[in-house]
Amino acid sequence: MSAKRKPEEIYADLYSNLENIRAKEGVIGYILRNSKFASVNLNDPTKIIDYAILSTELLETGEVATKIFELGSMNSVVVEGNNVKVLSLVIDDQRIGIFMDKKVNHSKISKELDLTKLNQKRNASLNQNSQENQEQNETEVPP
């Protein structure tokens, strides 16, 4: 049994979480992708390419700025236009872009996704503990 959760499981969890976020008022859509899969759910499908490019560029700019200004590890990046804002973040190798109306509180959404992050860490830790316990039981010599 692997201590680390499979990317597919993380992806599935995030997908479900993003679908809940998607249902919130003012949320226009999201893009979730990793090296193997991608899910897109946007109000306006004609904007998929533009939004995907923007979301990628946003994370790249965020990474450059994080490195240059020594901001530690990047939690999230936000860009705000006249009408729409975008929240981008990376959880494991899952890259997420959430598009919303300018008035939506992106911090709340970011916190919800942070919870996902925490749950993943907790699950990974639980899995590891369970693995360690199992190994310990297996090595115990019966009297």
Added chain:
Amino acid sequence: MSEDIYANALHTALTEVRNLCPDITHSFIFTKDGTIIAETAQDTAEVSTQKTIHSFQKLIEKTDTIGGLNAFLVNGNKGILQISRVNNMYLAFSASKKADMAYIQSVTRIILPAVVKLLENIVSTPIKPTSSPQNLIAENLTGLFIGETAQIDDEILLEWSETFDNAQIGEIEIETSNGKIARCKVKPISEHDFKGKGLIRIPEKIYRRLEVEKGEPVKVKPIIPEGK
């Protein structure tokens, strides 16, 4: 009022903001074309602001779809970086994680726009770009291996190169009459039929981004390599 005085005034404003908010580690103001007008830092450590600006400019080009770029925020576990638009300039500051962001934002949103507005009212000559733009006629450039490189007359490239100490001009900025701006690589026009006509052949992708029409005049200026 000269550009120096303008820059000094903004530098003083940034310093005052940092005195009010000591958690600000670095702050600078720059224009859309990437020129840094004023900059202050908490310590002497050199930070490559130019690299950030360059990356930020690439991001600006992609934000037409969300109605331009008004604010950009990076949230790290040790600190934050915020860039916000103030009139036709951008104010950037980085701060430690413990900083009171609400306070910093209220200070920067009041003081700096007020200073900028005041200066713009006083300054008779606005900040000039580093080179005068060339008016060229837009022409769509399509093809399989076009990439994102525009083409203009070799003579113009040579002229710019001579103006800037024989600098290699490899990048340009294109501005439409609607104020849309894009940066891209540039090389001389390859097809004879298009030479000497004052054209700029713009790759399809950038053409669409700029929402430019064939035959429309656009302003084109060279991006001068650093140190020139």
